[in-house]
Amino acid sequence: MAKYAFFLGCIMPLRYPGIESASREVFKSLGVELVDMQGASCCPAPGVMRSFDQTYWMAVAARNLAIAEKMGVDGVMTICNGCFDTLFEVAHKLNHDPEARKKINRILKEASGMEYNGTVTVRHFVELLYRDVGLEAIKAKVQGGKNLKAAVHYGCHFLKPSNIKKIDDSERPHVFDDIVEAAGMTSVPYKDKGMCCGAGGGVRARTPDVALKMTKENLANMTAAGVDVIVDCCPFCHLQYDSGQAQLKEYKIPVLHLSQLLGLAFGLEKDKLGLEVHQVKVNL
Amino acid sequence: MALAETKEPNPEFTRKVIEAGGKTVNLCFQCGTCTGSCPSGRQTAFRVRKVVRRAQLGFEEDVLPSEDLWLCTTCFTCYERCPRGVEIVDIIMALRNMAVRKGYMAEAHRKVADGICKTGHLVSLRDEDKALRAKLGLQATPPTVFSDPKALEEVKKIAAICGFDKLVQTGGK
Numbered sequence: 001m002a003k004y005a006f007f008l009g010c011i012m013p014l015r016y017p018g019i020e021s022a023s024r025e026v027f028k029s030l031g032v033e034l035v036d037m038q039g040a041s042c043c044p045a046p047g048v049m050r051s052f053d054q055t056y057w058m059a060v061a062a063r064n065l066a067i068a069e070k071m072g073v074d075g076v077m078t079i080c081n082g083c084f085d086t087l088f089e090v091a092h093k094l095n096h097d098p099e100a101r102k103k104i105n106r107i108l109k110e111a112s113g114m115e116y117n118g119t120v121t122v123r124h125f126v127e128l129l130y131r132d133v134g135l136e137a138i139k140a141k142v143q144g145g146k147n148l149k150a151a152v153h154y155g156c157h158f159l160k161p162s163n164i165k166k167i168d169d170s171e172r173p174h175v176f177d178d179i180v181e182a183a184g185m186t187s188v189p190y191k192d193k194g195m196c197c198g199a200g201g202g203v204r205a206r207t208p209d210v211a212l213k214m215t216k217e218n219l220a221n222m223t224a225a226g227v228d229v230i231v232d233c234c235p236f237c238h239l240q241y242d243s244g245q246a247q248l249k250e251y252k253i254p255v256l257h258l259s260q261l262l263g264l265a266f267g268l269e270k271d272k273l274g275l276e277v278h279q280v281k282v283n284l
Numbered sequence: 285m286a287l288a289e290t291k292e293p294n295p296e297f298t299r300k301v302i303e304a305g306g307k308t309v310n311l312c313f314q315c316g317t318c319t320g321s322c323p324s325g326r327q328t329a330f331r332v333r334k335v336v337r338r339a340q341l342g343f344e345e346d347v348l349p350s351e352d353l354w355l356c357t358t359c360f361t362c363y364e365r366c367p368r369g370v371e372i373v374d375i376i377m378a379l380r381n382m383a384v385r386k387g388y389m390a391e392a393h394r395k396v397a398d399g400i401c402k403t404g405h406l407v408s409l410r411d412e413d414k415a416l417r418a419k420l421g422l423q424a425t426p427p428t429v430f431s432d433p434k435a436l437e438e439v440k441k442i443a444a445i446c447g448f449d450k451l452v453q454t455g456g457k
Contacts, residue, residue, distance in 0.1 A: 008426055008427075008428060010405045010406040010407040011406075011407055013413075013417070013422075013426040013428070014405070014407040014408070014409055014410075014413050014426070015407060015413070017413065017416055017417045017420055017422055018420060020417075020420075020422060021420040021421060021422055024422075036427040037427070037428070038427055038432060038435070039427075039428065039429060039432040039434070039435025039438075040427075040428050040429070040435075041400075041404035041405065041428060041429045041435070041436075041439045042400050042404060042405045042406050044400055044406075045396075045400075045406055046358065047358065048393050048396045048397055048406075049397065049400065050377055051354075051377060051380040051381070051384070051393070052380070052381065052384050052389075052393070052397055052448070052451065052452070053381060053384075053446060053447075053448050053451060054304075054305060054377060054378075054381055055446050056442065056443060056446040056448040059442045059445075059446060060439060060442055063438065063439065063442065107442060107445050107446065108442070110441070110445060111438050111439075111441035111442045111445060112438040112441070112442075156357070156358070156359040156360055156361075157358075157360070160359070160360035160361075160363070160364055161360050161363055161364070161371075161373075162364060170360075170364050171364070194361070195323050195359075196323045196324075196357045196359035196361075198323070198324075198357060199357070200357035200358050200359060201354075201356050201357040201358035201359075202354060202393055202396075203324065203354070203355060203356075203357045205390075205392045205393055205396050206354050206390045206392050206393055207354070207355065210324065210327055210328055210355060211357075213327040213328075214323050214324065214326075214327060214357070217323075217326070217327075271420075272420060272421070274416065274420055277416065
């Protein structure tokens, strides 16, 4: 059985814990064991923390990677684009820049006694589902249910920067859509589908009105395509679409993280999905 | 907005941008593919091409205090499409790291960073979160630094070694 360190991050466990319970159930049913990372912290978030101090950003990320390295697992898995970006980019930098690795390990060792050795693979859950679990295994778990018209939102940091992530074409990706379709839904094309939700890079915290304008443009495009649900693969995009609609008031498209959508498709009890904390009511 | 108030290029500042991670800044030939691809620039007067040009010419006083620097969502669309392979997000990050050290730090961002300094997470753990986690069958307090004081000390120590805690407390001033 494949075994992964489960990186929780911040928004999922604290604001949408239903994504966490759904992820745990879904991966268990697909034969992937998720192991908790005792003492992990924020990734740290690539928006504010990387903007403030890239040395600190890399050192804290290296600590999280070092925790996973000690666990004897096949890799570290995250269900968040932001955490994925930090952990993947920092691992990539430290694996390719011996000077940076030396500098960061000096800090990490002094603070924790640990070092980053470059032995852990960072996995995004959508990519892991597509490449390792496979569409057929997902289809085999689907219990029927409604065929919903889904606006798939990839977000930015799952695929980009694509020169190092090498998961899918960043302009015309298909892996996430394929999983949504394997779950019995229809992925609907919509205008400017690859556009940012608006939240990233510290924009949501600093200029929430600007972030919301981007969110609104996406919501208008999704509405024009007649979708039933927004499906994301990142709790930060999830938060932006869910709370953004509550602020804008004119849109009411339910927002599901892919783990929750798979939970519904696999026939998990709705109680396990934590949908009651969503600001846009989910009645699917 | 004019590109800059500064009249003379300052190669010394450009060199600092390169050293701080913006190593591709001089590859830019100002075609504007970045601005044309920018979701933030669709909603505002932010023009990412101009940020890169200011960095290229070393117009420190025009680029570091600028609000534009903070309107990038780091979506990487420009980075993907740049015909010159300019790593635009890396340039913006290098500039932001320099800007906060000059005291150009929004209070909203300072608060976010203060959260991680104190708790190791960006988001707080409230009683209602614990209750919902327990109801979902999850460990009420996540198995992270929240339930491990020794682990939190390690994260705090990294902040102290990097001077990150001081940067956040003083707002870079």
